[in-house]
Amino acid sequence: MRELVVLGTASQAPTRTRNHNGYLLRWDDQGILFDPGEGTQRQLLLAGVASSAVTRICLTHAHGDHTFGLPGILSRMSLDGVADPVPVHYPASADPVVRALVALARPGVDVRLHPHGAAGEVAPGLRVEPLRHRVETFGYRLTEPDGRTLRPALLEEAGVRGADVGVLVAQGRWRDVRLEDVSVPRRGQSFAFVMDTAPCDGAAALAQDVDLLVAESTYADEDAALAREHLHLTAGQAGALAGAAGVGTLVLTHFSSRYADVRPLAEQARAAAASSRRPGGVAVRTVDDLDRVPLPRRRSG
Incomplete structure (x- = not known):
């Protein structure tokens, strides 16, 4: 099974309909949990996903809406008797925050801390690139090697x-x-996670030719000044990133609470991605909490 389970889609503050961040990538026998914000433990329950499905945790940066769910997730894994080691990847500058959050969790899980401070591979097939935010931030890319059918x-x-x-x-x-x-020949599938960043080379490198890109879309294009001030992406910038990189499917998330209706953000992203060099163009969608997004069908060749 290869799918993205969306656990939360709000940015700084949750709303009545959107929880803080949380994204579980189910990739064969792996379950990679990205940026578990507050309430992620409950969202997993609502999604019908057992805590034992989480095999690795990846944090882009130390802001609370991307990390405060970590103690709850680890505590639930302890209660459920998860025995396998759980690697946790995060920027090196976030080490004091991550260690404090892990210390709050119920003991019993074999947590393996893996801070990183530069671009490169942090696990087999999983690499990081620096992003441009107010604190040290990294995005992630998972790539399957090419094979044969x-x-x-x-x-x-x-x-x-x-x-x-x-x-x-x-x-x-x-x-x-x-x-x-x-x-x-069978082309390997790929996934990228770009969160909390202004446009930058790292985001472009992560997105290059991926089948599924999850990107923040905190602001609408008309609020570009706010995006520049807070170092976030607008919907149009997320779409332009996907179009230039030849992305297959762009998933927009991390929405500001000022937008009750995010459909206009999807339209802005589609317009910006329209000049994509990828055959068939970029499929753009917004997501709600508890949505599931399957990996796109494999490309031939």
Whole structure:
């Protein structure tokens, strides 16, 4: 299963309909929880997702609307008897805040703290890039390596059956049959998480060619002055980022409470993304709490 479970979509303050941030990326056997704001534990319950589904936690920065749910999540994992280690990734300058939040949690979870201070890979397939906010902030990108998809008709024609298929995949050859003889290229899927930032090179690097981009859209375009002041993105800037990067699907979130209706933000993002270089363009959507967004279908080649 590969999907984004949206747990909260508000920015600085929650509203009657939007909880603080929280996003769970379900990626095969991984469950990566991004920016658990206050109330994330309850939102997981409402979403029907067990705490044991969380296998890794990623924090973009130390602001409370992105971190105050951490003690609750870890406490629930302890109550539920989660035994596997839980890596927590975060900017190095946030270390005192993260350690204090972890100390508030019910003991019992094997928390592994992984601060980072520069761009690079922080776990297999997971890399960070610096963003531009009022405190040290990093975005995340998860990339699956390219692979190959087996073609049953070609396997049958080559006489490769049963356990021999596993040998072929593992070793790249079975007798005189090569893996490339019975398969076609499969492009790896990718996901990026860009939160709390003004436009910057790091955001562009994270978004490049990803299948699914989650981006903050705190302000409407007409409030661009506020976005500049607080170092956030407008909806149009999020759309321009996705269009220039060739993103497949753009998910807008992290909305200011001043917007009761966020549909105009989606329209602004679509207009800015219209010149996308990606075939088929960018699919743009806003999300509400508890929405689920599947990873787009794989691209061929």
